[in-house]
Structure formats: C-alpha cells, structure tokens
Amino acid sequence: MNRTRSLARRTAVVAASGAAALVLAACGGSGDDTGSAGHGGHQATDSASAASAPASQGRHNTADVTFAQGMIPHHRQAVEMADLAPDRAQSAEVKKLAADIKKAQAPEIEKLSGWLTSWGETVPAEGAMDHSMHGGMEGMEGMEGMMSAEEMTALGNASGKAFDTAFMEMMIKHHEGAVEMAKTEQADGAHTPARKMAADIIASQSAEIEQMKKLLGKN
Numbered sequence: 381m382n383r384t385r386s387l388a389r390r391t392a393v394v395a396a397s398g399a400a401a402l403v404l405a406a407c408g409g410s411g412d413d414t415g416s417a418g419h420g421g422h423q424a425t426d427s428a429s430a431a432s433a434p435a436s437q438g439r440h441n442t443a444d445v446t447f448a449q450g451m452i453p454h455h456r457q458a459v460e461m462a463d464l465a466p467d468r469a470q471s472a473e474v475k476k477l478a479a480d481i482k483k484a485q486a487p488e489i490e491k492l493s494g495w496l497t498s499w500g501e502t503v504p505a506e507g508a509m510d511h512s513m514h515g516g517m518e519g520m521e522g523m524e525g526m527m528s529a530e531e532m533t534a535l536g537n538a539s540g541k542a543f544d545t546a547f548m549e550m551m552i553k554h555h556e557g558a559v560e561m562a563k564t565e566q567a568d569g570a571h572t573p574a575r576k577m578a579a580d581i582i583a584s585q586s587a588e589i590e591q592m593k594k595l596l597g598k599n
Contacts (some may be wrong), residue, residue, distance in 0.1 A: 443568035445501050447578065448492040450561055452504045455485040455492075457526060458554055461547065464536060468543040473595055477588065478547070484584060488577060495574065510557015550594040555592075556583040 422556035458481055465478030496503045527535075527550055538546050562585075568573050 404508075440495070440499055440571040440574070441569065443500065443565060444571040444574045445496070447561060447565040447569060447574055448496050449501070449504055451558070451581075452489055452492050452496075454526060454554075454558055454561065455489045457532075458482075458485050458507075458551070458558075459489075460532075461535065461554070462550060463529070464543070465547060468539045469547065470540040471544045471595070474544045474547055477551075477591065479549070481588070488581075491577065495571065524560050525554040527554065545596065548596055552589050552592050557590050559589075560586055 454478040462478035462482040462485075465475050469475045469478065493503045531550060535543070535546050535550060559582050564580070565578040566575055569578065
C-alpha cells in the first residue's frame with residue numbers, strides 16, 4: 381500500500397514537473413518570438429519611416445523643375461502688367477485686381493526661385509524672357525498665355541476704359557495659361573509644396589478669371 385502511494389506520488393511529481401517545463405518552454409519561446417518579431421518589426425518600420433520622411437519632403441522631379449522655371453517668367457510678366465494699372469486704369473475694380481495679382485504672385489516668384497536654388501537648377505534671370513523673345517516662346521511648354529511684345533506695348537500705351545478692357549482680356553488669357561501649367565504640375569509633379577502652390581494658383585486664378593469675365597460683361 382505504501383509502495384503504491386509512493387509510486388503514485390513520484391509519477392505525479394514527474395508529470396507536474398514535465399508539464400511545468402512544457403509551460404515554461406512555451407512561454408519562453410513565445411516571449412522570445414514575439415519580442416524579436418515585435419522589436420524587429422518596429423525597428424524596421426521606424427527606420428523606414430525615418431528614412432522616407434526627409435526623402436519625401438525633398439523629393440522633386442523634372443515636372444517640378446519645368447513648373448518652377450516656366451512659372452517664374454510667367455508671374456513676372458503678370459506683375460509687370462499689374463504695375464501698369466495704378467496710373468492707367470479707370471476702374472477701381474481693375475486697380476484692386478491688379479494689386480491683388482501682384483500681392484499674390486510676387487511672393488510666389490521668390491518661393492519658386494528658392495526651390496530651384498535648393499535643387500541646384502537654374503533660376504530664370506530677370507529680363508531673360510524679354511519682350512523680343514515672347515513671340516518665339518509662345519506655344520512652348522510652360523509658356524502658355526504669355527503676351528507678345530506687341531500686346532505689352534499696346535497695353536502700356538492704353539489708358540482709361542481702353543486700358544481696363546485690354547488689361548482684363550489679356551490677363552484672362554494669361555491666367556488661363558497659368559492654370560494649365562498648374563494642372564500639369566498637379567498631374568506630373570512630385571514636390572508636395574509645388575503641388576500645393578499649383579492648387580492655390582488654380583483656385584485663385586480661376587476665381588479671378590470669372591471676376592474679369594463678369595466685369596467685361598461676358599458672363
């Protein structure tokens with residue numbers, strides 16, 4: 381009877397010990413696997429995020445360069461046209477519109493120039509796109525809506541209501557070209573700030589186009 385109890389007790393102890401060992405092994409194995417996979421996974425994800433963040437912020441492509449190099453002279457001409465309005469325009473609406481155009485586009489020229497410099501690309505020089513070149517540049521990619529030398533001369537010689545009409549008709553054409561350039565940037569560009577500027581240009585200049593059409597009685 382005692383031998384039977386002793387054998388049973390030893391068997392129970394061995395079985396319990398074996399079960400405990402299995403549980404510990406399972407826990408240890410699970411903990412190690414989870415730890416290595418978990419830490420490894422987090423580290424890989426974290427390092428990937430850290431690597432991709434600055435790369436994404438600084439990423440640009442040829443469409444971004446084309447957009448910036450084309451929009452700078454395009455904006456410069458719009459500012460040049462707007463500068464004629466204070467002394468020549470008759471309509472208060474046209475004078476305000478010209479002031480708004482200059483206020484919006486002059487800072488964008490600085491921003492576009494800064495991007496090109498940071499990318500190691502050429503910033504179009506002041507006067508590089510002079511009026512003698514406009515005729516030859518019209519129709520080239522990135523130069524949509526640019527005025528010819530003759531158009532700029534005619535605008536500069538106009539005053540009063542004639543100036544107001546010529547200014548708005550020319551600026552509608554100019555804005556439509558800028559909107560098309562901005563749409564191309566939105567479709568093909570990679571630089572997030574440039575795509576944001578393109579969206580702003582589309583929104584603001586489309587609204588100004590509608591405003592000018594209403595002032596001209598076309599709507």
